[in-house]
Amino acid sequence: FYLDGMLYGSALRSKYPRARVLSIDKTKALALPGVEAVVTAEDIPGENKIGHLKHDQYTLIPIGGLTHYLGDAIALVAARDKETADKAAKLIQVEYEVLPHIHTIEEAAKPDAPKVFDEEENNICAYKHISRGNAAEAIKNSKYVISHHFETPWTEHAFLEPECAVSFYDEDGDVFVYSTDQSAHQTLHECSLVLGTDKVKVQNALVGGGFGGKEDMTVQHLSALLTYVTKKPVKMKLTRAESLLVHPKRHPFYMDMTMGCDENGNIMGVKAKVAADTGAFASLGGPVLERACTHAAGPYHYENFEIEGTAYYTNNPPAGAFRGFGVTQTCFATETLLNMMADKVGITPWEIRYRNAIRPWETLPNGQIVDDSTGLVETLEAVQPKYEAALAAGKAVGIGCAMKNAGVGVGIPDTGRVKLIYEEDKKLHIYSGASCIGQGLGTVLTQMIVSNTDIKREDIIYERSNTWISPDSGTTSGSRQTLITGEACRRACEKLMEDKKAGLSVEDMIGKVYYAEYLAKTDPLGANVPNPVSHVAYGYATQVCILDSKTGKIEEIVAAHDVGKAVNPLSCEGQIEGGVVMSI
Numbered sequence: 001f002y003l004d005g006m007l008y009g010s011a012l013r014s015k016y017p018r019a020r021v022l023s024i025d026k027t028k029a030l031a032l033p034g035v036e037a038v039v040t041a042e043d044i045p046g047e048n049k050i051g052h053l054k055h056d057q058y059t060l061i062p063i064g065g066l067t068h069y070l071g072d073a074i075a076l077v078a079a080r081d082k083e084t085a086d087k088a089a090k091l092i093q094v095e096y097e098v099l100p101h102i103h104t105i106e107e108a109a110k111p112d113a114p115k116v117f118d119e120e121e122n123n124i125c126a127y128k129h130i131s132r133g134n135a136a137e138a139i140k141n142s143k144y145v146i147s148h149h150f151e152t153p154w155t156e157h158a159f160l161e162p163e164c165a166v167s168f169y170d171e172d173g174d175v176f177v178y179s180t181d182q183s184a185h186q187t188l189h190e191c192s193l194v195l196g197t198d199k200v201k202v203q204n205a206l207v208g209g210g211f212g213g214k215e216d217m218t219v220q221h222l223s224a225l226l227t228y229v230t231k232k233p234v235k236m237k238l239t240r241a242e243s244l245l246v247h248p249k250r251h252p253f254y255m256d257m258t259m260g261c262d263e264n265g266n267i268m269g270v271k272a273k274v275a276a277d278t279g280a281f282a283s284l285g286g287p288v289l290e291r292a293c294t295h296a297a298g299p300y301h302y303e304n305f306e307i308e309g310t311a312y313y314t315n316n317p318p319a320g321a322f323r324g325f326g327v328t329q330t331c332f333a334t335e336t337l338l339n340m341m342a343d344k345v346g347i348t349p350w351e352i353r354y355r356n357a358i359r360p361w362e363t364l365p366n367g368q369i370v371d372d373s374t375g376l377v378e379t380l381e382a383v384q385p386k387y388e389a390a391l392a393a394g395k396a397v398g399i400g401c402a403m404k405n406a407g408v409g410v411g412i413p414d415t416g417r418v419k420l421i422y423e424e425d426k427k428l429h430i431y432s433g434a435s436c437i438g439q440g441l442g443t444v445l446t447q448m449i450v451s452n453t454d455i456k457r458e459d460i461i462y463e464r465s466n467t468w469i470s471p472d473s474g475t476t477s478g479s480r481q482t483l484i485t486g487e488a489c490r491r492a493c494e495k496l497m498e499d500k501k502a503g504l505s506v507e508d509m510i511g512k513v514y515y516a517e518y519l520a521k522t523d524p525l526g527a528n529v530p531n532p533v534s535h536v537a538y539g540y541a542t543q544v545c546i547l548d549s550k551t552g553k554i555e556e557i558v559a560a561h562d563v564g565k566a567v568n569p570l571s572c573e574g575q576i577e578g579g580v581v582m583s584i
Helices: 026-032 084-090 105-109 135-140 184-195 220-230 238-248 285-296 327-345 349-356 376-392 441-454 481-501 569-583
Strands: 008-012 017-023 033-040 073-079 095-098 122-130 144-152 164-169 176-181 199-205 235-238 255-260 267-279 304-312 397-406 416-423 428-431 461-463 513-519 537-547 554-562
Touching: 008 084, 008 220, 008 238, 026 033, 026 084, 033 084, 033 220, 073 084, 073 220, 084 416, 105 267, 105 304, 122 285, 122 428, 135 267, 135 304, 144 327, 164 220, 176 184, 176 220, 184 199, 184 220, 220 235, 220 397, 255 327, 267 285, 285 304, 285 327, 285 397, 327 349, 327 397, 327 416, 349 376, 349 397, 376 397, 376 537, 376 554, 416 481, 428 441, 441 461, 481 513, 554 569
Parallel strands: 008 235, 176 199, 267 304, 428 461
Antiparallel strands: 008 073, 017 095, 033 073, 122 304, 144 255, 164 176, 164 235, 255 267, 397 537, 416 428, 416 513, 537 554
């Protein structure tokens, strides 16, 4: 987007991960030809703090305020071109009081550690304890017991397009933001906080990949703030280096796990203690830790499970949502333990999984009874020929199973919403506040309508997510939109067809809004019910990795996924292939 008279924004980031800002001198930056504004915390008309779930992140560090990591913005520049904006940012002079900073989980956990947040009692962002049955007793009575320490590192999403936002004043006098994010309504909420007004509109442009890395604010509120100050259109775009520094990453985890099995390799109990580095802000550290804990048990049938999880603040870049949302870290540890256990029992890693795999009407370690749509066993059977042939050929073969929730779950409100409107062009327009970030939601909703009505594809228009017509369908995360918003769309189709069957023509229906929503009801974590429903749906997978025995390089990956009904098989295959490539 290039608008008439558009300015370019640039941010001066903190020189130190933890320091107090004592003074800011913007004189030299303002004197540079082409600079139209230099903005600091005192220019913010609304609240200075934003945050996905907890408002703990400064938009701009005020004088006297504390920096939390190197990505913290101290000041913003708006200039007529990007080069001038970047040059001016470097001319801003900041005086700091440098303070000791927290590098690691171990440092954060020390009783006398400096606090990342002055106002907090300690550096703990979130704590979860989940227990079902008696894991300690079950392990004590097991024939085979293995304990091991695992660590997983920070991971960068590396989406194709770095973060970008373009903002301007529209004809209604609202600050309009074109954004690349995973929830237009979340962006609206946070930009409104910063500007201190509800006169804000947000519309998704094509996002260019997200994978969880675009759930938090990065440039949207900064662009909106510069437009508010200058009254002109502003483009704010991160360089790849800034993107690497600023947006939340996959959490690094430390995991200590113990597994007990009987003589046949059946899991008797698992006990674990995990710690995550959630970085400089809460972001989604709490929910990620929760999901890591709930899924650490794996897709297996046993009921003695206990896990204790802690997420610590540090002065590292923040950690948040990343494809799999905490599941990948603890899943890695559990699956590796199973491989080690198979060696002890004297069976193959495939066989130990087959014996323990969750089957229809059995109970998961979280207490949820799975239904007859559960297909983990079928995914194991699908890869078996390839697995056994590679073993017989003397090749190194890796195998792993996993389950993944669809929907937010664990009692958290999870609603999809859709409006279907016939407009003057006699076409049916789809409005939903759900971001389409490359997963093909627009295609899926279009298919839902074609499948559930008599409307042809060419008479349907999918509108990009926005905040003034499209109802809020929550964030595009947790593999939820096809399931949750898709069901809302199906319900809206039923209402529309009622009118058609009653004899209404398209002309009669122009302007009428067919609205529907779907709430995916689940039980809270630790709910006092015999068999809680943690999630409305699960997907299952088994993947096999075959290495070339001479070079040690990957020769072949075999992935078998139980996805339920694939609304769009081509898009679904693309998602599986993308996930496999990312895992490689």
